Amino acid sequence: MRTLNRRFSTAPMMDWSDRHCRYFWRHLSRQALLYTEMVTTGALIHGNRERFLQYNDIEHPIALQLGGSNPDELAQCARFAEDWGYDEVNLNVGCPSDRVQNNMIGACLMGHPQLVADCVKAMQDHCSIPVTVKHRIGIDDQDSYDHMRDFVATVAEAGCEVFIVHARKAVLQGLSPKENREVPPLKYDYVYRLKQEFPHLDILLNGGLKTHDESLQSLQHIDGVMIGREAYQNPGILLDVDRLYFDTTPDSIGPMSKADIIRSLYPYIEEQLSLGATLSHISRHTLGLFNAQKGARLYRRHLSENAYKKGSGPEVMEQALAFVEQT
Template sequence: MSSTPEYARLSVAPMMDWTDRHERFFLRRISAHVQLYSEMVTTGAILHGPRDRLLAFDPAEHPVALQLGGSDPAALAECARIGADLGYDEINLNVGCPSDRVQSGRFGACLMGEPALVAASVAAMRAAVAVPVTVKHRIAIDEMPEWETLIGFVDRVADVGCDRFIVHARKAWLEGLSPKENRELPPLQYGLVRRLKEERPALHITINGGVESLDDAVAHLACVDGGMLGRAAYQNPYVLAEADRRVFGADTPVHTRHEIIDAYCNHIARETSAGTHLMAMTRHILGLFNGLPGARAFRRHLSENTPGFDGTPDEAVALVRQAASLVRDGRRVAA
């Protein structure tokens, strides 16, 4: 059986431009146990770019995984080693992104058509690190037959020792659809992912795609090992508020939204002291009060006052708390 850690039962997907270290720190104020992922980072960026900035994370983010983009086994192995040495709990290979830019670099979803290369890459990564190496992928690409492609791909990669697969339950079309359309237009095929678990019970299988709520994730856990939320957790992060209790059985309090803001303000004060722009942090909290009276005023106050902000850390914290106060009483607060 897979030796998968308990935290893999629920995770938040790696999302470019979204799941940076500030977003991950923020989500950790909501749930202590849900697994978090970095944005995809390419091997080239790690080997030749500002590594410290790209891979930085706070110890409070654990459990946290580093997602890599690439197709050269040696480069992936070296980047996996770097990530593991920095303390990431898991190294994940992106075989699901269908964007033209990613395809041009020969990584992402196009690698579904090269299972032998993916297997070689995973084998090299596993040889380089002691932490789990996992793969996030689609069901199939383009005109490839769904089930035959899925089971063939998973079997080939499992042969080199990988036992955790995160399956976005859609095909990816490499031409004719944008990345956004590829997330929405190809039909969800949860049945194939469930069949994969049934036929390969020793593998840990996580469903991704169309998981819009904690209820959705919990329902999937009846058939597979893990549920992964994507944009739903970004647009309405409070969806994770009861995750620790409902998914992990933890006897921990459910924090109110305002308690979460108060905790995040400590991060804001520390980061603005270090020169981080306020908007880099507040952009991640805009959806926290979704559905509550005053939520629009909260978003507007932050959107109007954080661009160009050049105040002190105390002023940054005051601005955020002032925005949150609009949800309490609905009053408009002057900038």
């Protein structure tokens, strides 16, 4: 079994961290642990399993995030994760959307710690890869530190050793998912205290992290950091991850410019186009790579206006790169 180093990981993000995104990210960091979008147990058991589980081997280390609350179904899907070669399977206890609440998925499960413990136990009984939990610090009026501590204690008794904490509570009624990522205040001190009380557990911090300086400072208190929106909107920050978090030299990837990294995607793009993808499925994840660089706006515009068109391929990427390579 692969030993996972969780000092830095990318967050599971619906509609963003798909397999094309992760393939691109892996060209920026060899070491970061990459998480899939959340996949519901129903989608895997009753839907097109290959569509949801397929990935490219270079994406390792990679974790599958599941959404569900039925222990038997989660156990079955945890087994799928192992059979498909995932390095970890993660249970979502943090998503606040109405759709998942109605199916007892996501953050609402924080109000049912014993059920989460039962789910974790069932998953562990059916796979040998690590089973982890990503959760909020609380929900609605159940947002005290004591509530979170008791939740973690209950789930840890079932055998979970890794907790990824989004350091905001979730407001289940009255805030949209987007607002739930921004409005409730961040309480990093809750997460730091959790590590102090449970030193034997791996505690990872998620939520609001935007710079390596603040992430590295947080690592003085906890075991790992997880960055989501910033990694997506400004993917260039991933270029420093291997050096800063894993003590590997920058040339472990190679002395490649950002433009050359884009060019290294061309064989993959050609392959995916032959399988029915459109260029925009892949290129959209690269739009922020050249942020703050001359020509970045024109790069984004060219791809936004052309990548969705039938027949668009690497030549469209090359045309876009011309805007950022001009001296």
